[in-house]
Amino acid sequence: MQAKAREVYVPPVLQDLRAGTAELHIALEKRLPFFSDSLDLKAFERLMQAYYGFYQPLENALQQSQAIPADFDLSPRLKTATLRGDLQALGVSPPALDNLPICGQLPVIDSSAACLGVLYVLEGATLGGQILRREISARLGLEARNGAAFLDIYGAATGRRWRDFIEYLGSRPMDADERNAVVTAAHTTFSCFERWLESQEVLV
16 A cells, blocks of 8 residues: 655645746746847846846845844845845946946835745745856856856855745744735735836846
8 A cells, every 4th residue: 555645734825925926937037038048248247237226226125114024034135235246246346336227116015924025036036046057157157256146145055045934934824914915025026026127128
């Protein structure tokens, strides 16, 4: 008699997030130019400038929102400084960095649930960066030391950090309204990011 496979419990908020963002996630992934034949060093620099223009105001908004859960440490998960370092390594001067276009249309962060929805997207993107890191290394010769640290920002801890975040998110007691707020914020983050990248003409 075969042993019955152990069912893995998936918290309701994660079920909702996967169902509510999968379509947007797949659509955006298809339009990102990391695997495009036209991606050269200059195009990669423009892409990272666009990323900076989104992450910088969004991370500022998260920090100023007063919505970060008291038991969640955001500081080691901030990525703007690393993006800034990458852009300088790619040849962008500090004055030019300070004058890059910045996204003005951001998700509303008015609750802990909304904060976690935004972070779900940002942390998921960091996990996905591992695949992109290998592609950019092979194609453009870029590593953490010379312009691609953002794609490997957590290094060997990437998988563990993602699991820690998912466990934290799944362990928080949430009612249906709070779960809906998490999904809405994640959905809006994807939409705002895609519209921003499109406005910067860096998508395929």
